[in-house]
Amino acid sequence: MLSEHEVIEATTPSGGSEADFARTKYERIGEHLKRQIREGQLPPGTALPSEQQLASLFDSARSTVRQAMGLLEQEGLVSRVQGKGTFVHDQARQRLSCGLDILALVIPEVLSGFYPSLQHSFEESASYSQNQMLVCCTRNNVDKQGNVILQLIDNQVGGVAIVPASTPPTPGYQIRQLQKAGIPVVLCHRAVEGITAPLLGLPFREIGRLAGDALVEQGHRRCAFFAPHRTKTTDLYLDGFQSxxxxxxxxxxxxxxxxxxxxxxxxxxxxxxxxxxLQxxxxxxxxxxxxxxxFDSMAERIYLHLTKMGLRMPEDISLIGVGDQVRHSVLQQQIASVTVNETQLGYRAAELLNQMRSGELAIETTLTEVMPVEVYQGTTLGTCDH
Structure with missing residues (x-):
């Protein structure tokens, strides 16, 4: 909880007068304890060590520790109970987040695929909890995503829901920077290697399997597979489809x-x-x-090209994609798809962020929820008779 190495880093001043030394030390002790509260290492209700123990741990005078604890008490982060000790206040993390009312949604695209429904539901859920909402588009570019994350840290946002960039895979240190800054993160669609955070995942292999089963049941034996790019996610789709x-x-x-x-x-x-x-x-x-x-956006392109070639769907060829349960356009409503309830995912992401901000859920938690999927028949899925 309070490691010796962290304490030394937290309380070693960078220089200055004797007066600056005393001021810096108690402020640093206070900031160190705040960071541990914010990151969930000191959960609500935790009993803090005694002043004497803290003084020994921080190599400080008891008066310095008393100043730090007095500061935390004034800010409503700890409460002292006569004869029992000092405890982290039940609302400490929420109070630390006061003013950080912006929740950010970081996604690869804003206008197509899964993302309009995810954006709408996340924004609606954020407004219910009186949070502002910021949308950041990465274009599936890891470097751009890294710059976005640095800006979010600099602006001290209250929480981040992110669909991690996939080509190349998102490096763990990008997400870890947010967590080290005490900013809760919810991973959407896919995990990030080396990161412990709530995950609202998609069952990629199951999606591929459902698409394959739907075509096989209609008698199709010669099938094609199209993907915007090749990633670990794509390989899972492909594995399920081939099975x-x-x-x-x-x-x-x-x-x-x-x-x-x-x-x-x-x-x-x-x-x-x-x-x-295709040709x-x-x-x-x-x-x-x-x-x-x-990807449904690719399915729409394929649909249009097949139509230009004079092919009828499903009479001449069948087509099935992957997308959102809400079929936003007339064209999407025609295309068969394995669908995910992105509206539900957006609401849940905002809910989890607020649970972490309030201290109800730790920032680093192994919570994983796999979103349910189902086949939407559309008009492009038909029997193979040739």
């Missing part, structure tokens, strides 16, 4: 897979490649009778 094909003695032909460039999130940038790949696949003997794509 469904393997159950009926089929496999995915290498020539029937397409992966866009790493880091690309805008489907318009991949449009020409998608069209060319090559469909011109080959034994062409695919169905396509699974891991």
């Amino acid at each position: 469904a094909l393997a159950d009926v003695g089929c496999e995915l032909d290498d020539h029937h897979s397409y992966f866009g460039a790493a880091g690309v999130i805008d489907m318009q940038e991949l449009d020409a490649e998608i069209a060319g790949t 090559r696949m469909l011109d080959q003997p034994g062409r695919p009778t169905a396509i699974f794509t891991s």
Whole structure:
């Protein structure tokens, strides 16, 4: 809880007069204890060591410790109980967060895919708890995400829900910077290696399996797979999809897979490649009778290109994507998809952030909730009769 190494770092002044030394020391002791409260290392109700014990631990005079404790008591962070000791106040973390009323949502994209519903529900939930909301778009770029995180720390936001960038995978130190600053983090969709934080995850392998099962049940045996880029997430989609094909003695032909460039999130940038790949696949003997794509925005592009080629769905070819339960556009309403309730995810993310801010939940917790998924039939999923 109060390690000797941390205490030395917390109480060693950088220089100055004797008066500055005394002032710096009690302020540093107070700030060190505040940080431990904020980060959940001193949970609500925790009994603090006695003044004598703290003086020994911090190598300080009891009067210096008494000043620090008096400061914490004035701020409502600790309460003294006669004959029993000093305890962390039940509302200490919440009081430390007073004024930090901004909750941030960090996402790869704002206008397509899962993200409009996630953004709307997170904003609505934040407003219920009287928090302002800030949306940061990373374009799935790790470097841009790192800059965003530094700005959020500098602005002392109250909490961050983040869909981590995936190409390359988000490094743990980016998220750890937020946690070290006492800022709660909720990971959405996927975990970050080396980070302990609440996770609202997607069952990527199950999603691929459901898409494969839906096509196999309709008699499809020659299928294609499209993804915006290749990541660990994509490989899980692919693994689940291939397992469904393997159950009926089929496999995915290498020539029937397409992966866009790493880091690309805008489907318009991949449009020409998608069209060319589709044309090559469909011109080959034994062409695919169905396509699974891991992102609804890509499914929309594929739908439009297939239509331009004169193909009817589902009569000539079936199509299934992955996306949000809320089908925002007329085109999305046509496309079959394995869907996630992103509205529920957004509400839950904001709820977890506020639980961590109030001290009800530790900042570093292993809580994991996997979001449920289901198949939306649309009009692009049909029987294979050729």
